[in-house]
Amino acid sequence: MRNRTLDMVKAICAYAVVLLHVHFPGNAGIIANVLARFAVPVFFMVSGYFCFRGDDTEFIRTGKKIRHVLKLMLVAFPVCCLWELIQNHIDGASQKEWLEA
Numbered sequence: 001m002r003n004r005t006l007d008m009v010k011a012i013c014a015y016a017v018v019l020l021h022v023h024f025p026g027n028a029g030i031i032a033n034v035l036a037r038f039a040v041p042v043f044f045m046v047s048g049y050f051c052f053r054g055d056d057t058e059f060i061r062t063g064k065k066i067r068h069v070l071k072l073m074l075v076a077f078p079v080c081c082l083w084e085l086i087q088n089h090i091d092g093a094s095q096k097e098w099l100e101a
Contacts, residue, residue: 006046013039013046 016039019032088098 006049009042010046013042017043 016036019036020039023029024032084098085095088095
């Protein structure tokens with residue numbers, strides 16, 4: 001059975017993570033960043049709650065989740081690298097320097 005309260009907490013954390021990555025100018029940006037810092041630790045706590053079960057299926061579920069995350073990373077990493085290369089090309093930056101960094 002789903003815990004709707006934890007689903008709402010995860011949704012609030014997702015918006016807070018977006019606030020962490022969007023840089024607003026001035027003091028408002030600093031305050032938004034500080035207030036949104038709760039999101040990542042709460043995500044870890046909620047994920048740990050969902051991974052724990054009273055029966056002996058914890059390791060099976062954890063293995064499936066790890067495989068799922070690895071698949072996502074294998075897709076996301078090349079896409080992000082391609083995006084950065086395109087952005088650097090548009091900005092006129094050196095691709096060689098970016099790859100060396």
